[in-house]
Amino acid sequence: MKTIYVSLENIHYIDEISVCLGFFDALHIGHQSLIKKAKTLDNKVALLSMEPGPKAFFSKEKYYFVNDVSDKEVILEKMGVDYLIICRTSKEFYNLTPEEFIEKVIIPLGCKNVICGFDFTFGRKALGNKDTLLELSNNRYNVYVCDPVIDELGEKISSTLVKRLIEEGNVEKANKYLPRPFQIKGKVTEGYKNGRTIGFATANIDNLDDYIYPKDGVYAGITLIDNKLYPSMINVGKHPTVDELNKRIIEVHIINENIDLYNKTLVVKFIKYLRGEIKFESLEQLKNQLEIDKKLIIDLLENNL
Numbered sequence: 001m002k003t004i005y006v007s008l009e010n011i012h013y014i015d016e017i018s019v020c021l022g023f024f025d026a027l028h029i030g031h032q033s034l035i036k037k038a039k040t041l042d043n044k045v046a047l048l049s050m051e052p053g054p055k056a057f058f059s060k061e062k063y064y065f066v067n068d069v070s071d072k073e074v075i076l077e078k079m080g081v082d083y084l085i086i087c088r089t090s091k092e093f094y095n096l097t098p099e100e101f102i103e104k105v106i107i108p109l110g111c112k113n114v115i116c117g118f119d120f121t122f123g124r125k126a127l128g129n130k131d132t133l134l135e136l137s138n139n140r141y142n143v144y145v146c147d148p149v150i151d152e153l154g155e156k157i158s159s160t161l162v163k164r165l166i167e168e169g170n171v172e173k174a175n176k177y178l179p180r181p182f183q184i185k186g187k188v189t190e191g192y193k194n195g196r197t198i199g200f201a202t203a204n205i206d207n208l209d210d211y212i213y214p215k216d217g218v219y220a221g222i223t224l225i226d227n228k229l230y231p232s233m234i235n236v237g238k239h240p241t242v243d244e245l246n247k248r249i250i251e252v253h254i255i256n257e258n259i260d261l262y263n264k265t266l267v268v269k270f271i272k273y274l275r276g277e278i279k280f281e282s283l284e285q286l287k288n289q290l291e292i293d294k295k296l297i298i299d300l301l302e303n304n305l
Helices: 029-039 054-058 069-079 098-109 130-135 159-167 171-177 283-300
Strands: 002-006 017-021 044-051 083-088 111-117 142-146 183-189 203-205 217-225 228-237 249-254 265-275
Touching: 017 029, 017 098, 029 044, 029 069, 029 111, 029 142, 044 069, 044 098, 069 083, 098 111, 111 130, 130 142, 159 171, 171 265, 203 265, 217 249, 217 283, 228 265, 228 283, 249 265, 265 283
Parallel strands: 002 083, 017 044, 017 111, 044 083, 111 142
Antiparallel strands: 183 203, 183 265, 203 249, 217 228, 217 265, 228 249
């Protein structure tokens, strides 16, 4: 797969592509339905995404991702996508009328087929939609619209839903909609070294400013270290029992292993939420609870490695 960056000033013909339109943060099963449709057509498959996307561009608050660009590249490669096209956006880009978006972006890229969700919008003030794409095609491209994918409660599966589930700690349900378990990656930095005094050394993961954080608490997880998977206990929060912090961090304990992780980049996969973060009265109480958590995680992950 090839990642191509374009902009309004630099959009060039790529191929006669079947292009899926959207931001594709979570790459959940709703997004995957667009890709599956594109793969049934007789052209190379591309995703056209925006960077930053409209929510990040217009919001005054920081936008947090489920997947960054490098995550998307790995996932899409495995899905058999040929191109990830990322349009670097600007005020001028988001001021394009729907007609201008088609004439200045869709047509110059060489889009043979355009695939979108039923509620896809584009152009200034989101005035363009699936019908606009068809009305303005003038037989230059075909339009395919995918129906929503609905969960068991009748809710549309979307990046908003997936992010809400993660923030609620329900990573187990979120993972059912994702192409792989929700994960973060970052470099191990020097921590407070309190865990090692009770036999539960942890690695502090840094460089996570752009990822959405799960709910505070303890999780069963799997950590990828040097291409090998390890069962892990993950803590999200401020570790209130000893030296409580003023910010949330993610710490990982690799179960039954003693590995020097300092300065290594880890990929940490969240499998199941176990419990909330607790302030214990003593280190001994904390250690006893961690032993319980450890046994539960080993049992949970027996068939996941």
